[in-house]
Amino acid sequence: MITNSPKQTQKIAELLVKTITKDSNNPNIFALQGDLGAGKTTFIQGIAKALKIKEKILSPTFVIMKKFPLDKKLPFSELYHFDCYRFDQPQEVLVLGFKEIINNPKNIVFIEWPEKIKTLIPKNAIWINFEVVGKNKRSITIKK
Numbered sequence: 093m094i095t096n097s098p099k100q101t102q103k104i105a106e107l108l109v110k111t112i113t114k115d116s117n118n119p120n121i122f123a124l125q126g127d128l129g130a131g132k133t134t135f136i137q138g139i140a141k142a143l144k145i146k147e148k149i150l151s152p153t154f155v156i157m158k159k160f161p162l163d164k165k166l167p168f169s170e171l172y173h174f175d176c177y178r179f180d181q182p183q184e185v186l187v188l189g190f191k192e193i194i195n196n197p198k199n200i201v202f203i204e205w206p207e208k209i210k211t212l213i214p215k216n217a218i219w220i221n222f223e224v225v226g227k228n229k230r231s232i233t234i235k236k
Contacts, residue, residue: 095230098134104232105138112200114167118216119197123206126222131230132204135222136173139202143171151175151204157188162200169198176208185209 095101112120124132133151140149145160156178160171172193176185194201194214206213216236223231 093232094225095131095232096226097228098131101131101134101230101232102138102141105135106142108234109139109142112168114197117197119194119214120168120200121194121214121217122200122202123213123217123219124202124204124222125206125219127224130222130224131232132222135220135232136202136204139200140171143200145171149173156185168200170200172199172201174201174203176203176205179205179208182209182212185212 093104095104124135126132133149137149140147140160143160143166144163147160149158156175158173160173162168162170174185174188174190179185190209190212193199194212203209203213203217206217206219219235221231221233221235223233225231
């Protein structure tokens, strides 16, 4: 799909949230690929808005991971936002409790730069590719 503004990119994210279902066996993992400035963080801002997260969502490039508690009315307890851009080895993410986080079906996990830790991404993850096709125009492809 094509979006023509950051607001449209966020709207796509909000629509995605409506499709997320809680499965007691499988956590919801989303791997977001795309160049710098392609819209990954903008997309997660839309996710956060739909989940009623009040904190400002910024790319966690320097802190690597951000955790956001979710409203108790939701079927999920926390949203995790990883930015793996600075990793040289996939194992570097493990010190953050990555395995426990991605194996907990109460979590929703978004990973920017997943190709840096591809060997650790579960097979059931949903891959979302972002491509710049114009000044504010983005192509977003979602695949399982």
